[in-house]
Amino acid sequence: MSAETSTPSDAVELTSTSAGTYSPDNPAPVIEPPRARTSRSPKKVSRTNFEMWAWLFMRLSGIVLVVLVLGHLIIQLVLDGGVSKIGFAFVAGRWASPFWQLWDLGMLWLAMLHGANGLRTVINDYAERDTTRFWLKTLLYTATVFTVFLGTLVIFTFDPNIQ
Amino acid sequence: MSTATVDNPHSAALDTAESTASHLITITLRVRRFNPEVAAEASWVDYELQMDPKERVLDALHKVKWELDGTLTFRRSCAHGICGSDAMRINGRNRLACKTLLKDINPEKPITVEPIKGLAVLKDLVVDMEPFFQAYRDVMPFLITKGNAPTRERLQSAEDRERFDDTTKCILCAACTSSCPVFWNDGQYFGPAAIVNAHRFIFDSRDEGGEQRLEILNDREGVWRCRTTFNCTDACPRGIEVTKAIQEVKRALITRRI
Ligand code: HEM
Ligand code: SF4
Numbered sequence: 001m002s003a004e005t006s007t008p009s010d011a012v013e014l015t016s017t018s019a020g021t022y023s024p025d026n027p028a029p030v031i032e033p034p035r036a037r038t039s040r041s042p043k044k045v046s047r048t049n050f051e052m053w054a055w056l057f058m059r060l061s062g063i064v065l066v067v068l069v070l071g072h073l074i075i076q077l078v079l080d081g082g083v084s085k086i087g088f089a090f091v092a093g094r095w096a097s098p099f100w101q102l103w104d105l106g107m108l109w110l111a112m113l114h115g116a117n118g119l120r121t122v123i124n125d126y127a128e129r130d131t132t133r134f135w136l137k138t139l140l141y142t143a144t145v146f147t148v149f150l151g152t153l154v155i156f157t158f159d160p161n162i163q
Numbered sequence: 164m165s166t167a168t169v170d171n172p173h174s175a176a177l178d179t180a181e182s183t184a185s186h187l188i189t190i191t192l193r194v195r196r197f198n199p200e201v202a203a204e205a206s207w208v209d210y211e212l213q214m215d216p217k218e219r220v221l222d223a224l225h226k227v228k229w230e231l232d233g234t235l236t237f238r239r240s241c242a243h244g245i246c247g248s249d250a251m252r253i254n255g256r257n258r259l260a261c262k263t264l265l266k267d268i269n270p271e272k273p274i275t276v277e278p279i280k281g282l283a284v285l286k287d288l289v290v291d292m293e294p295f296f297q298a299y300r301d302v303m304p305f306l307i308t309k310g311n312a313p314t315r316e317r318l319q320s321a322e323d324r325e326r327f328d329d330t331t332k333c334i335l336c337a338a339c340t341s342s343c344p345v346f347w348n349d350g351q352y353f354g355p356a357a358i359v360n361a362h363r364f365i366f367d368s369r370d371e372g373g374e375q376r377l378e379i380l381n382d383r384e385g386v387w388r389c390r391t392t393f394n395c396t397d398a399c400p401r402g403i404e405v406t407k408a409i410q411e412v413k414r415a416l417i418t419r420r421i
């Protein structure tokens with residue numbers, strides 16, 4: 001993101017708004033930035049290292065994901081005739097080996113936790129009201145737990161002979 | 164610098180500049196003005212000025228205030244890049260008006276001047292700096308030591324002094340903090356300037372409060388909110404490597420906790 005985000009175009013209003021109903025005795029409301037830091041801002045210094053671990057996890061999982069995700073994409077989409085080969089038999093063949101089961105399990109967990117933590121930062125950035133923040137995070141965590149649980153279940157209970 | 168020879172003391176351009184007023188150019192200064200006693204909305208106002216391109220944006224603002232419209236409001240004190248009063252958004256970038264020459268920012272086009280972002284605008288280019296200074300106070304920017312004070316100076320080797328030299332240069336202008344998109348969002352993030360000033364003491368061999376400051380910056384609103392955007396480093400008029408200082412604080416936290 002660059003600092004150069006706005007340059008006035010011709011659409012910009014160039015003259016002062018003619019004096020309206022505001023006067024020294026009746027000033028317009030001061031525009032407060034959202035939740036400004038003041039000496040009264042809660043000083044609940046978090047004693048935990050949670051944010052540090054989250055930060056480290058993003059870097060470490062990112063490195064592992066480069067291998068897992070790129071490998072996954074190449075195997076699925078490029079090698080051996082590309083997407084046309086993917087079918088029930090192809091998946092059953094790969095999950096017969098514990099190696100690919102572990103690969104997919106690792107990718108599932110890392111990508112989900114990495115993505116969820118990334119969205120958590122995005123929510124922290126953009127949700128202004130505490131209730132919005134709470135509900136967005138509840139939704140995020142529910143969806144994450146559900147997806148990770150369902151994916152793990154499928155990887156371990158997959159039945160190649162299902163009718 | 165070489166001295167001019169007797170045969171050719173002046174270039175032709177300098178001659179014209181000295182004999183006529185033609186070195187002045189017409190510029191348009193487009194200022195974001197806001198007066199809560201007059202209107203609820205801020206608006207752009209254009210001023211046409213005859214300026215020397217070697218003058219600064221601050222000189223243009225002075226010309227407007229002194230000759231055209233005395234109500235134009237902005238902060239400045241030293242006018243020489245030392246006091247940190249006049250950081251503003253000039254052509255979309257945070258700079259000090261007193262260190263920005265007109266010729267360096269394409270005076271052919273209107274030059275836009277706005278207040279720095281992320282802090283409440285009080286009037287025209289003046290913002291409420293209180294949240295910025297509150298974050299600064301929160302990192303305890305003063306020497307913390309244990310035991311009795313020595314009867315003489317606290318000595319330090321040249322290498323130890325060099326360790327934090329870069330971050331001693333800060334003039335608290337807020338150009339970095341108000342260029343940071345994380346700070347724009349909700350104003351709770353400590354911001355680069357507070358971290359720079361914590362860095363100045365954390366890495367000072369004479370200081371013993373480093374662990375306390377690290378604890379403060381390990382907070383939810385501390386260094387871990389930094390997304391390495393580099394806007395702060397680009398904005399700093401003192402050329403401080405702000406992002407690097409933030410990374411050094413992160414590294415100190417990680418190596419001391421693990
Ligand atoms: C391919 C390897 C990947 C690498 C190397 C990687 C690396 C990173 C890093 C280092 C961050 C932190 C950025 C910061 O805090 O400044 C991040 C953020 C993020 N990542 Fe990944 N990532 C990868 C894959 C993924 C995948 C597969 C997903 C989706 C499931 C994902 C979703 C996100 C999200 C949502 C964020 C937060 C964005 C933000 O902070 O604005 N990433 N990634
Ligand atoms: S680090 Fe640079 S930009 Fe930030 S307040 Fe200090 S002098 Fe200004």
Ligand code: FES
Nearest residue numbers: 242244246247261
């Ligand atoms: S007026 Fe002092 S820094 Fe510009």
